[in-house]
Amino acid sequence: MxxxxxxxxxxxxxxxxxxxxxxxxxxxxxxxxxxxxxxNHLTKAKRDLTGIMAKQMQAQRELDRIKRSITEHEGYAxxxxxxGDESLAMEVAEKISTLEVELSEQQASFDSYEKGAIRLKExxxxxERQLADYQRQLSMVKTTESVQKATAAITxxxxxxxxxxxxxxxxxxxxxxxxxxxxxxLQASEDLADEGSDKSLKDKLAQAGIGExxxxxxxxxxxxxxxxx
Amino acid sequence: xxxxxxxxxxxxxxxxxxxxFTFDSLPIAGDVDVLQVTISGREEIPIFVSxxxxxxxxxxxxxxxxxxxxxxxxxxxxAMIEMNIPMPLSSFSKIDDKYVIFGALSVTSSLHDVEHELxxxxxxxLEVINEMADYLL
Numbered sequence: 001m002x003x004x005x006x007x008x009x010x011x012x013x014x015x016x017x018x019x020x021x022x023x024x025x026x027x028x029x030x031x032x033x034x035x036x037x038x039x040n041h042l043t044k045a046k047r048d049l050t051g052i053m054a055k056q057m058q059a060q061r062e063l064d065r066i067k068r069s070i071t072e073h074e075g076y077a078x079x080x081x082x083x084g085d086e087s088l089a090m091e092v093a094e095k096i097s098t099l100e101v102e103l104s105e106q107q108a109s110f111d112s113y114e115k116g117a118i119r120l121k122e123x124x125x126x127x128e129r130q131l132a133d134y135q136r137q138l139s140m141v142k143t144t145e146s147v148q149k150a151t152a153a154i155t156x157x158x159x160x161x162x163x164x165x166x167x168x169x170x171x172x173x174x175x176x177x178x179x180x181x182x183x184x185x186l187q188a189s190e191d192l193a194d195e196g197s198d199k200s201l202k203d204k205l206a207q208a209g210i211g212e213x214x215x216x217x218x219x220x221x222x223x224x225x226x227x228x229x
Numbered sequence: 230x231x232x233x234x235x236x237x238x239x240x241x242x243x244x245x246x247x248x249x250f251t252f253d254s255l256p257i258a259g260d261v262d263v264l265q266v267t268i269s270g271r272e273e274i275p276i277f278v279s280x281x282x283x284x285x286x287x288x289x290x291x292x293x294x295x296x297x298x299x300x301x302x303x304x305x306x307x308a309m310i311e312m313n314i315p316m317p318l319s320s321f322s323k324i325d326d327k328y329v330i331f332g333a334l335s336v337t338s339s340l341h342d343v344e345h346e347l348x349x350x351x352x353x354x355l356e357v358i359n360e361m362a363d364y365l366l
Contacts, residue, residue, distance in 0.1 A: 139283050146261050147286065150279045151324050153259025168292035169365055171273035172358045178270045 003031075003137040007144050028141055035134045042127045049120040056113035063110055066103045070096055230336045230343075231280050232256060232264040238340040239266060239347075248348035254278075268351050274358075276347055285334040287346055289354045294326040296365050305364035312357070318346060319353045330354050 073096045080089035239252040246252070251269035256262060257277075264278040266287075276289045297305060309321045309328075319332045330353055332346045358365075 139281075143281055143284065143286070146279060146281045147288075147324060149259060149261040150263045150277065150286075150288075153257050153261060153263050154265075154277055156259065157257045157265070167296055167366075168358045169296075169362055172355060172362070174273050175271050175355060182270065 003140055007140060011144075028138070031134065031138055031141075035131065035138065038127055038131045038134060042124065042131060045120055045124045045127060049117060049124060052113055052116045052120060056110065056117055059106060059110035059113055062106050063103070066099055066106060070099045070103065073099065230285060230338070232262045232278055235266075235278060235280075235285075235340065235343055236264055239344065242344070246344065248344060250348050250351070252344075252347065266347055268347070271351055271355070274351065274354050276350055276354075278343075278347075280336065283336055285336060285338060285343060285346075286331060287334070287343075287350050288322075288324075288329050288331040289350055290324075291321075291328045291330055291354060291358060291361075292365055293328070297328075298364055298366055301364050305361060308361070308364075316353055316357075318349045330357060 073092050077089050077092040077096065080086075080092060233256070236254040236256060239254045242252060244251075252266055253269065254264050254266045256264055261279055266276045266278055268276075274289055276287050278285065278287050280286075313320050319330050322329050322331055330350065332350050334342060334346055338346075
């Protein structure tokens, strides 16, 4: 069964009890070993690939050299024929024929390097893909186990500290109430600040003799005199 | 990345946080190191952070199976699955009989990413409980 399937089965079957592993430790170890093996294969395949690609490049250079040499000698042969030197032309032609044999041999080894490189590249890709998949699966196992252990630690912590996780709605209400309290206090302090600035403005106006004036003794006396008439 | 780096970062943030939150974090001992992160004003719904080989997991507990109205349970499950994609950064899951919301980050994430994740996860968890309240007892 796939790791995914195993985890689902284990979780559904209630294997999440503390101490019970999702995938037994031995299977996890074997899996980790498979990952290391795949990594080793990958390293080797990559090294082989580098080697074979270097040989392919050398073969390519050799091919180019032989091809240039053939073209060059074909030129010499034509020149010899133009000069009417049949035997020299023949000698050059023999050289060309040797070069052509060499060319076909070199072409054959180039082709075989090329095929090898393609095969190794496919192998590297395949191994990389497999490795990524193994790592993803191992990560699932480890994460599941880690969450189980973390849950155990959290649960222990709560039962030890005697505090209980609240019911969701109660928690939300309490948080909302705190937020409301905070908002109210913020509003109150803003109101207070507003009043403060209002008061200071009134003071300034009064000082400037604008707005409602404070009663003073002389104005009271004036008022009383006016009443007596 | 490990939980102690995260704890130090969150505790040193204080007023320099650009998420507007004040974090408090407390390591919990166990087989796996877990960091309990609380956000000031939201202490009732802590976020638990653990670090594995390749990821950082941030989990908040939403509600237990016993809080679910059984008559509309499948409707609730469907609503949760449908919300999984639209909900930014977080997804739903279930651990034993507890429904949870979680976010997973690569271990190569920056501390700033972790802080952002925690603030979004906390916002999401409050919003989810608010929206799913009808399905709960």
